[in-house]
Amino acid sequence: MSINVFQHIRLKALLCFTVLISTQLMAKELTLDEAVNIALIKSENIQQSLLDMELAQEQVEEAWSSVYPQISAQVQGIRHTKAPVLQFNGTSVPVKQDWELLSSLQINQVIYSFGRVGSALKMAKLSSKVQKKAKEVVEREIRYAVELSYYNVQLAQNILKISQDSLENAKKNQQALQKRFQGGRVPRLDNLRMESEIASRKPVVSNAKKSLDLAYLQLNLFLKNKIDERPVLTTKLESSFASLNESSLKKKTADAPQIKLSELQVDLAVKQVDFEKSYHYPTISAFGNVSHNGTGDTMPPDDDNLFTSTSIGLMINIPLYEGGAVSSRTRQKVLKRRQAQIKLQKQVEDLEMKLQSSIVEYKTNLDRLKSAKEAVNLSKQAYYLTRSRYETGGATRNDLNDSERSLTSARIQVETIMFEIYQNKSDIRRITEKVAQNG
Template sequence: MTKGIISIAFCLITSYFTQAQNAFSIKQAQEHALNNNYDIKNAQLDVEHASKKMQETLSVGLPQINADIEWQNFIEVPTTLVPASQFNPEAPDNIYTEMQFGIPHSTNASITASQLIFNGSYLVGLKAAKYFMKFAKTRKNLTESQIKDSVATAYFNVLIAKENSDFIESIVRIHKDIVEEIQEKYLNGFVEDLEVDRMFLILSQMEMQYANTQRQTEIAEAYLKLIIGSPLEDEIILSDSLEQLLNASVNFKLEEAQIENRLEYKMADMKIRLKELDMRRYQSDHLPTVSAFASIGRNAMGVDFNAFEENVNWYPSQLVGVKISLPIFDGLGGMAKTQQARLIYEQAKNDKNQITANLKLAFLASQSNYLNAISNYNHEQNNVILSKKIYDKTLEKYREGLVSSIELSEAGSDYLETSTNLSQSIYNLLINNLNYQRCLGK
């Protein structure tokens, strides 16, 4: 019994840790976000909404069939005045006879069908619905692209924060060893207590920086979990390293921009088409509407309600017809609507020209920023190599008693600053490469 309980508990614990820990490459994190991010889910719902809207528009041109059952009861049968001369030729012309026509109870059952044969607005609406569907899908693709970029940025932040945290942790370990050494020297009377206090102060400041970087790492990880749709209590492991991402970013090839491949450009082009169709919809309102209809029904009547009794006569009726509606004059309201739609259409064309210019400028800026980011990264990398060399030599001389703790502190601060600058240059390089790839239309 006890072994069984232990075995079940072990399985539950193993299952929990299997579910709570997830390893993600940057592509896997992006795919996870596409499946779980709320903005993506809403974009997919927009596509489905556009699909249903297209079905709604299409249904207008399909046969419309309705069934009606109606019962009515004249509490008082209407009275009609009929000239008395109709029944009595000798009656004066100004004399009328009161008569009631109709039966108090009547029941009618019918099936009516109608079919739209021609309507200009409907034909234009079908085209607009198809373009709106494409527009919704393109907007979804744009949302996916933006989410991927946001995930990549959050992924970079976590890697940079961990890199900074690990670096400062290594410096803290070194200075802890130095503090232990300096304390031993103090106990043996080789240094003053002032030197010990200085090293304790330097160590305290570095430990505070280390604690700050740990908190920044936690916040960066929490944001990454949020944006990819992972529970905040789960642990995530990033399988891609900064070195891998850097190699992909530094190995570059300058290319020409393909503005036509940008989703923003495609959406602007579709918007023009939609506004043009909207204008044509108002223009087509002046065309005739042709529809056909047919009806079949039966009617039962009686003094009392006896429609469902035996031996009651149901009188049949059938009809077919065609209806043509032609607008003649609408008080110039249709013309005003067409002119408004034309103005909006012209605005859409201007918006596309503006977007095209902005995309070209964004490409030039992203290319320049990318090249600058590569140059800055190489520069900061050299600075870190020099500052590390200076720090290592200063640390060695400090242990030999050739330099003071102040000089060691300055060398450590310089080393820490150049490392921070390198981390920032790596982040800038990764982000600018990401922007450059987007501006290329990839």
């Protein structure tokens, strides 16, 4: 009885250990959308963009402060070690006693600044919009990079599978050689050549494994995973692709965040010119002051020795001459405005060219893919037929090896073209589609 219980406990412990180990070894599944979202959340560039947005919002608050009254207070307690006096007909008349209290409250309000305050506020608001749009551009670039990295891993996996299949085919070719001479001795030269074909494919498999390791490394860097992590990519590559609506895609170029960002930068440059020009004009402000001062033998002085005064006024500050500094700053802002306009024009031209180029490449690659798939089908039939004929002496060793190489080359070409098609689609989305907002 006790032996059965002991065996039962051992069996349960072994089962738990097996489940634990299998769970740890089980790779994490990862879709393309999940990969993009993880990269957006963990990206330092996104975090930097969020900080830039917060900074821009604080600049808006700072700009608003110039609209409100500026209030300040001042209190001074003074000990006169030698009280000041006035000489009058040879007699010294003390002006102040040993102690003096000075206190005041000042208020200043800008009434009109010929657009300076308004321009500063508009600049701050535009700067906030610029940072938000810059974040969208960063998000789009991250999505593009993660998509290509994700596709690159899948391409590397497929190339590795093709390389391994090619190695297995070389071994099957050697088996076909054995069948061809099953009634006698296999020629040494033919056997060496087959061994050579097998050996030549092993470095190709090793190189494909290295490419897969590097592809995973790049993806893990984007996702901030452990370097040796191998997530299972569950988003399957499509085998058929739809045609594109060129006119609709080209219309979306104007709404690309890269274009919108450049347009906002032009608007900001225009406001900066207006802001600098405003320094040529006066500033009109209203002010008020309340003072409570007095002097006496003690601190604070007696109430009888304290007096209160108030004053209000209007101040006009007129810049007459500043050595040309304002004019120079204005010309600099005008030049920067022109730079922003040129950058916008170039941005539009570049995106239109990239979109058109991606569309042309996409169409061309669709035609190439169709031909490449047909080549794979024909090469596969030719290889199987050649191997069958080789076993019966109807084909040479070179025919068999050349046929297998053609099949492998055609399969690699299909995978390469499909990767290029997915890259074309990512290029097009990079220009025409929006990214889901994160953070």
